[in-house]
Structures are given as structure tokens and as C-alpha cells.
Amino acid sequence: MTSDADDALSWEGDADPSPQRPGKRDEPAAAPAAALPQGWKAVGRDSESVGRIEADGRISDPEQPGHLSTPMLLLVGIIGGIYLLYTVGWIIGGLNLQASALFLVPSVMYQVAVWSAVIAPALWFAAVWLLTRRSAGWVRVLGFLAGAALLVPWPFVMTGAVGA
Secondary structure, three states, X not given: OXXXXXXXXXXXXXXXXXXXXOOOOOOOOOOOOOEEEOOOOOOOOOHHHOEEEOOOOOEEOOOOOOOOOHHHHHHHHHHHHHHHHXXXXXXXXXXXXXXXXXXXXXXXXXXXXXXXXXXXXXXXXXXXHHHOOOOOHHHHHHXXXXXXXXXXXXXXXXXXXXXX
């Protein structure tokens, strides 16, 4: 059994075939991104491009939104579950009212209205989530609560699962 220690410590093509000129200088390395400790604020020209030093020592990107706190994550999960229940409520309530609603509106109009109401909670959740990424937390909470108040599936609430 033969072992080649030199092969283990080298890689094919790792030697640079072009010789270095003695007078040639290397380009200076790019300066690391400027960063401030937590709680400090940069002012002046290009201050919005200054990152923050996180507790674990890494530099955060100011363009990236921060992580969700635990209470906000819980609230988003709860509101997401409520919106999912609203979607199910709109499906059940809309299908239960179909027979009585066809006396008032044509079938195509009713189907468009019901399926628009079914996807409305998901669209509201996505809109609030995407449009409030860089906003304060209370703005996101207000958007979610406004949707929870406006998107209540009234056909299901008024008639229940068995119909009128």
C-alpha cells in the first residue's frame, strides 16, 4: 500500500504558470463595509448605506429588513390561521347561499363574487406582508387587524354550516 503525501497536499493546476514581475504591485483590497454598533445612527452623505454590527459580530445589510420578533411572529401565525379560517368560511357560506342568491343575480356574477371573496383573505395577507416590510411593526399589525375586521365571512357567520 503506497501513500503519496505530496498528492494529498496539492491540487492540479495550483501553481501559477505566469511569473510575477518584481515591479508590479497588487491592487489594494477593497475596504470592508462601514458598520456601526447597535444603537448608533449614521448621519450625513451616504449614511443609509452604513450597516449595523449585530450581537454575533456580523454586519447587517441596511437594505434587508430585520428578522421578526417572537411576538410579531406569533401574531403573524395567528392572523394567518384566522385568514385561513375566513377562506374556509367564505367557501362554505358562499356555496350554501348559492341557491337563494341565483334569484337575484346571474350565475356567472355570483361565482365571480364568491371566488373573489374566497381569495380575498390570502390577497390581503400577502399585500400587508409585502407592503409593510420596511414599516414599523404597528403598521403591519394595524393592516392585519383591519383585514381581520373587514373580511369576516358574513354568509357563514349568519347562517352557519347548515344554511338558513
